Amino acid sequence: MLRYTARRLVIAVFTLFIIATVTFFIMQLLPGTPFNDEKLSDEAKAQLEAKYGLDDPLVVQYARYMANMAQGDFGNSFYYNNTPVLGILLGRFPVSAFLGFQAMVVGVFVGMALGIVGALKHNTFWDSTATVVAVLGISIPSFVLGPLMQYWVGVKLGWLPIAFFDSWKHSIMPSIALSVFVIAIIARFMRTEMLEVLAQDYITLAKAKGLSALGVVLRHAVRNSLIPVITVIFPLVVGLVTGSLVIEQIFAIPGIGELFVTSIVVSDYFMIMGTTVFFAVLFVVALLIQDIAYGIIDPRIRVSGGKE
């Protein structure tokens, strides 16, 4: 287990290293300098470049960039009053994390419920309903679902606030819009796993020895179906981040997703790179957790060193 974990860890660190390096060279490729202001004289520009070390050789700049990044210094944002990127990111993180967490919890529970019902009532109306919900959830993009909810629930019915993030009520619609994707994936997965588990001999045994129907489902079927759900942690985190980019934009929520899209629009390069690296760290950690959790549960993966 230790060897397996160490191996995963090395790969994770190496991945981050590559992403950081690539972002550095992309920064070099970008046209112009941060000091493209017409009002600056050449002399002033040179002075500024010297001050920020932009006239140093590439290797020196690269080493400094990596050292800074390792300490969490992603540079300063041009757009947000020259404040450090990391500070802005950390300030906005709680909002996105809250939204993502809420969506994840709702998604996992509703998805599991749908999947379980679908499997237990296999090939009935309930099963079809669960399948339809899963297909719709995967097919309808969040940037269509968000406006749809705003229009009907927000404007026409007036039940919930359309935008901004002032109270918990404001988080309901964006959370639901985000969670639909999670619901779809979990429901699909759960249904397949449950169907497989329900056909096993130990379920028949549990029934035969007289356990209640609920007992069989909860204690044996659901429990055993849950193990493979770990394999979807990574895709779910990626999906939630992708969704948050548009959902936060649509609902005007001051989170990291909204920040990122704004930075792209105003070409705030340090902010873009900082956020990209931030996302990369998030994804790499999610993948690491998934791999290690899977290694603990399924010893075969540890031995072969990787999953197929």
Add this chain to the structure above:
Amino acid sequence: METGRRATLTPEMFEPVGMDAQEGERIAGPPSNFWRDAWRRLKRNKVALFGLVSIVFVIAAAYVGPLISGYGPYAQDLSVRLQGSSSEHWFGTDSFGRDLFTRVWQGTQISLYIAFLAAFIDIAIGIGYGAISAYYGGWIDSVMQRIIEILVGIPNLVVVILVMIILQPGILTITFALVITGWVGMARLVRGQVMQLKEEEFFLAARSLGAGTGRLIWKHLIPNIVAIAIINLMFTIPNAIFFEAFLSFIGLGITVPQASLGSLVSDGYKFLQGDSYLLWFPAGVLCLLMISFNLLADGLRDALDPRMKK
């Protein structure tokens, strides 16, 4: 009564009718093959068939629509700005007075083009990479798998956005961005399949009979992974459609005046309060396309590979 019946049984009645050894081997119907079986299974799946029909419909509309509308996709007419659906403009007009019906189908063309192109390149690279990795094995496989392991850890969201920032936005850039990470899944799938096929007896037989590398790959490996490649292709296309629309929505996609379904949804969203039809028409086509591809992909998976039912 009893005796009567016994009397009717004569030895002549038990004469052999004479069996033709060939008769049992006669093939009653036309011979079936893998693809015909798959098509038969798919036809029984009404939901998947609906997906197929509506994909054909959308593709046809995308190419016929702009021709029959009588308007150019970029032709502006400021005197008819923001008009709702009418007999003149079936989907209404946008804020520049352009015909939305024409623009939606033109956008569908571009979305489909990007999705198909990206998916096919994915498959081509994926099959090549996966097959080589698994076929040669050993250190080649090790190196190639380490590369994949690292690429898998970098989510396409990050890569796609980085690529879109440094390159000029446009159709080919989006395709390129989608392909960079897209092929990895296919490569892993193909590698797994080829590893399995290599252990099969027919493969050993072909090798013992002296088949060369080219023949082994083209005649014995590739035909056996076509099914899995098609299934993967059908899941890749809606994914690519989604990602293109997503990029256009956050402002990294198609540049004006060109339009894709994603950029039309994005433009239409700005008019959600007053002229929401600008959002619903492109969004409707986008959702129909996504749903249809996902349904067909599910159906194809069941039809082509009944074991893979997941």
